[in-house]
Amino acid sequence: MAKIKGAIVIDVERCKGCELCMDSCPTDVIRMEKKVNGKGYHYAYMENPENCTGCINCALVCPDAVITVYRKKFED
C-alpha cells in the first residue's frame, strides 16, 4: 500500500520555542529540545519522525516561518 511520509526541517537559530507547532501537530511528532539555540530558546525537533504525514499544520501556525515541510509517497 502506498504510504505518505512527511518530514520537517527546523531553522534552529530562528526558532523562538513558542511551542505552537507542538500543539498543532495532529500526530504528536514535535517536541522541544532540552538544549537551547544561540538566543537561549528551546527549539523544536522531530521526536517521532515516523508519524509525520507532512500535513503542514505546524508550518502554518509557526509565527517565525522556521519550518520547511517535505512530503513523499512511498510504494511498498
Added chain:
Amino acid sequence: MEKENLRLDEIIREENIVFHKTSLLTDKVFSYCPGCGHGVVHRVIMEIIEELGIQSDTIGISPVGCSVFAYDFMNIDMQQAAHGRAPAVATGIKRCWPEKYVFTYQGDGDLAAIGTSETIHACNRGENIAIFFINNGIYGMTGGQMAPTTLSGMKSSTTPYGRDTMLMGNPIKMTELVATLPGTYFVTRQAVHTALYVRKFKKAARMAFENQKLKKGLSFIEVVSNCNSGWKMSPLQANRWMEENMLAFYPPGDIKINGELIKKT
C-alpha cells in the same frame, strides 16, 4: 533506526518540498515575541503577494506599534506612516498610482484609538485599498496598557483589576462599525491561532487583494490576535484565553461580502 534515517534522507529533498518560507519575507529574524500572531499575518500576506505575482506592484503602509518594523521583514515597497494615519497615506498613494495594490497593516492602538477618524473616513470614501487590522486588545509595544478594544473585565497594566466599563467605557468593535459604512466592499474578522483559521485568513486576504482590481471599495480584515507578553501568559495559554474570551466578544466570520451585509440568523 537506520532504516528511518534512510527514509528521512529520501524525504528531505528539494523536489518533495510542500511548504517553505516565502521569498518575500527577508532573512531578518522577526522582532516579535515568541508565539506572536504578527509573524503569521506577515507571512500569509507575503505568500499571497507571491502567489498573485504582484511583488513589484504592491505598496504596504507600516504602522506605529510592534509591527512598525514590518518594512524590514516584507520584501516589497513599504511606506511608514505617522501613528494612526496609515489609511490617509494609503489613500494618497492609491490615488497617485491607481493601478498599484495598496494595503495598510495596523494594530488596534493605531487603527482603533489614534487613527479612528482616518480609518472611518477612508472606509466611508470607499478607497480601493486593503486594511489589515491586528486586534490583540491592548497596547502591546508600550507595555500592555488598556486600548479601546480591551475587553470588559480584562486585565492590562493600566487596568490591574480589570476594565470597568462604568468608568472606562465599552470596548469598540471597529469591524462592525466600518461594515455599516457604504464605502466598504468586503469586511471580515479572522484569527490566526490554529491551522484552520490561518487557512481561512489566507482566503480572506487573497480576496482583499483581488477586490482592489474591481475598484468597488475598501476591504477591511480584522485579525484577532494574541499578545502573550502583554497578557502575561505563555503562548499556548494566551491562545486558549483568546479563544475563550476574545473570540466570544469578537466572533470570527465574514460581516460584509460584495458590499452586502450578511444577516445573522
